[in-house]
Amino acid sequence: MSEWVDACAVDDVEEEDLIRFDYDGKTFAIYRSPDDDFFATDGICTHEHAFLADGLVMDYIIECPKHNGRFDYRTGEAKGAPVCVDLKTYPVKVEDGRVFIDVA
Numbered sequence: 824m825s826e827w828v829d830a831c832a833v834d835d836v837e838e839e840d841l842i843r844f845d846y847d848g849k850t851f852a853i854y855r856s857p858d859d860d861f862f863a864t865d866g867i868c869t870h871e872h873a874f875l876a877d878g879l880v881m882d883y884i885i886e887c888p889k890h891n892g893r894f895d896y897r898t899g900e901a902k903g904a905p906v907c908v909d910l911k912t913y914p915v916k917v918e919d920g921r922v923f924i925d926v927a
């Protein structure tokens with residue numbers, strides 16, 4: 824079952840950047856790619872407790888601010904030590920200038 828949540832405005836996220844989005848006690852990360860597509864993942868690193876929104880985006884990679892672990896934010900794939908557990912990803916849709924994620 825889907826649970827679409829209005830996360831932010833399209834313009835809240837700059838190109839090649841991300842923002843943190845908290846909902847129902849969980850933290851998500853919303854990304855805007857160089858191609859102007861939007862993606863969503865869990866907002867906390869799978870290695871230790873670090874908010875990915877404090878990290879850096881390069882192309883399709885989010886680099887964790889704590890130990891520089893990297894993930895492909897399109898798939899959540901962990902790209903090597905120290906991160907070995909993939910990030911969970913969430914479906915995203917854009918409607919009327921708003922970004923929705925399916926948090927279910």
Ligand code: FES
Pocket residue numbers: 868869870871872873887888889890891892893905906
């Ligand atoms: Fe993210 Fe260690 S907490 S790489």
